[in-house]
Amino acid sequence: MLRTFIAAAFCGLALPFAAASEPLHLELGVGVIEPLPFAAPTFVAENPGAAEIAQAITQVVAADLAGTGLFREIPSSAFISGVTSFDAPVAYADWKAINAQALVTGAVAATSDGRINVKFRLFDVFSDAPLGDGLQFGGGQGDWRRIAHKVSDQIYARITGESAYFDSRVVFVSESGPKDQRLKRLAIMDYDGANVQYLTDSSTIVLAPRFSPAGDRILYTSFETGFPRIKLMDIATVTSRALAELSGNMTFAPRFSPDGGTVVFSLENGGNTDLYSMQLSSGQMTQLTNAPSIETAPSFSPDGSKIVFESDRSGNQQLYIMPATGGEPTRISFGEGRYGTPVWSPRGDMVAFTKQNAGRFHIGVMRTDGSEERLLTASFLDEGPTWAPNGRVIMFTRETPGAGGGAQLFSVDITGRNLRAVPMEGAASDPAWSPLLP
Known part of the structure; x- marks a missing residue:
C-alpha cells in the first residue's frame, strides 16, 4: 500500500522566496500557447539499488508534465551542470543560461525490505528560490509509477495553482x-x-x-x-x-x-x-x-x-x-x-x-x-x-x-x-x- 508524506517531510529543504521576486506561476485562464521550459535532471540514486527506479521515476515525471502541452522539457544534452547530490546548492546561473524557468530535483533510496523513499524539490530558477517545500513519498518498489505521478501532481499544482490529474x-x-x-x-x-x-x-x-x-x-x-x-x-x-x-x-x-x-x-x-x-x-x-x-x-x-x-x-x-x-x-x-x-x-x-x-x-x-x-x-x-x-x-x-x-x-x-x-x-x-x- 502506498504511503504518502505530504507535509514537509524533511527539514531545511525550503527557503522563503526573495521578497522582490515574483513567484513562478503559469496562468491557465487565458490559454497557454508557449509551454514553460523546465529541467528535470535524473533523480539522484542514494544507494545502488535505487539507480534504475530513480531514472524511471524521472522519465515519468517529465512525460507527465510535457504531456499536458503546458510544459516543455529541456533535454539533458543542453545541461551545463548536473545534480549529483540532493543537498547540493542549486547553480541557478547554469539553469538560467539554458532558459529553464523551473527546475525539478529529486532523490530515491531503496530499503532492504523492498520499499523506496522518493523526495523532490521544485525551484523557480529566475527567482533563485524554491517553489514550495520539499516533499517525500514512500511506498513499495512496485508503487514507483504512482509515486512519480504524485510528484508530477505536486509540480503541476504549484506552478498552475490548480489541482492535477496524473495519479488517476x-x-x-x-x-x-x-x-x-x-x-x-x-x-x-x-x-x-x-x-x-x-x-x-x-x-x-x-x-x-x-x-x-x-x-x-x-x-x-x-x-x-x-x-x-x-x-x-x-x-x-x-x-x-x-x-x-x-x-x-x-x-x-x-x-x-x-x-x-x-x-x-x-x-x-x-x-x-x-x-x-x-x-x-x-x-x-x-x-x-x-x-x-x-x-x-x-x-x-x-x-x-x-x-x-x-x-x-x-x-x-x-x-x-x-x-x-x-x-x-x-x-x-x-x-x-x-x-x-x-x-x-x-x-x-x-x-x-x-x-x-x-x-x-x-x-x-x-x-x-x-x-x-x-x-x-x-x-x-x-x-x-x-x-x-x-x-x-x-x-x-x-x-x-x-x-x-x-x-x-x-x-x-x-x-x-x-x-x-x-x-x-x-x-x-x-x-x-x-x-x-x-
Whole structure:
C-alpha cells in the first residue's frame, strides 16, 4: 500500500522566496500557447539499488508534465551542470543560461525490505528560490509509477495553482478481433496508458464502464444475458452483480451520483426508453422521465442537484438538463447537428458532449446554460468524452474508417490545442476517468 508524506517531510529543504521576486506561476485562464521550459535532471540514486527506479521515476515525471502541452522539457544534452547530490546548492546561473524557468530535483533510496523513499524539490530558477517545500513519498518498489505521478501532481499544482490529474486511472473497453466480430472486455490502466489490467474476459460484450466517486466500484453494461443489463463491479475483488433483476427490460447507460449512493440509468419498457434512478442501499427505483422519446446518457452535476442527458424529444438528439429528482427538462443545445453523451465537468462549469454534423463527429464543450459552445476535435468518428479529475482534460474514443479501422483513446485539453493519442497497445474505446487516487 502506498504511503504518502505530504507535509514537509524533511527539514531545511525550503527557503522563503526573495521578497522582490515574483513567484513562478503559469496562468491557465487565458490559454497557454508557449509551454514553460523546465529541467528535470535524473533523480539522484542514494544507494545502488535505487539507480534504475530513480531514472524511471524521472522519465515519468517529465512525460507527465510535457504531456499536458503546458510544459516543455529541456533535454539533458543542453545541461551545463548536473545534480549529483540532493543537498547540493542549486547553480541557478547554469539553469538560467539554458532558459529553464523551473527546475525539478529529486532523490530515491531503496530499503532492504523492498520499499523506496522518493523526495523532490521544485525551484523557480529566475527567482533563485524554491517553489514550495520539499516533499517525500514512500511506498513499495512496485508503487514507483504512482509515486512519480504524485510528484508530477505536486509540480503541476504549484506552478498552475490548480489541482492535477496524473495519479488517476482510466477504465475502458479493450477491443480485439476483426471489426465485424469485435471481442470486448473491461480493462483498467494508469491515466497514461501504462499498467493495463483486465477485469473481465471477452466471452460477452461489455460497454460504457463508469467509476464510482470513490474509485472503488465500476458500473457497466453487459450483454451476458443476450440483451443489455447494468452490472456493478467491486474493483478490489473483481466481482460483479446485476444492478437489478428486471425481467424483459433493457437497462444501460448507468452513472453514479456524486455521493455514490444512487445510480441513474436508462430503462427500456414496452418500447419506450426513460431515465430512472436507484438507491443502491435499498434498491428503490424512481422514474425520472416519462416521454415518448429516447432518454439516455444521464450525468449528474457535481453537487448532485441536476442531471444532463440526451433526448430525441425534439426530433433529433439534443441535450437537456433537469432536476435530479425529475421534472421538466430544459434544452441547452441549439447548434446544427445532433448532440449526445453529455458529461458534466467536475468543476461544474461545463458539459462535454459528442456532436455529429455534416458527416463529421466532434468532441465539444459548452457552458451549462448552452452558451459558449466550442468544438475541440473533428474526425470520422469521435465520441464518448470523459473528464480528468481536474476538469481541464478530456479523454474520448476515436475510430478510423474502413474494414481495417479501429478504435483508439485520445485526450485533448479544453482549449483544443493539445490533442494526443494515449500510448497503448491494441484497440480501445469507452474510457471513463477515475477521481484522483487516495
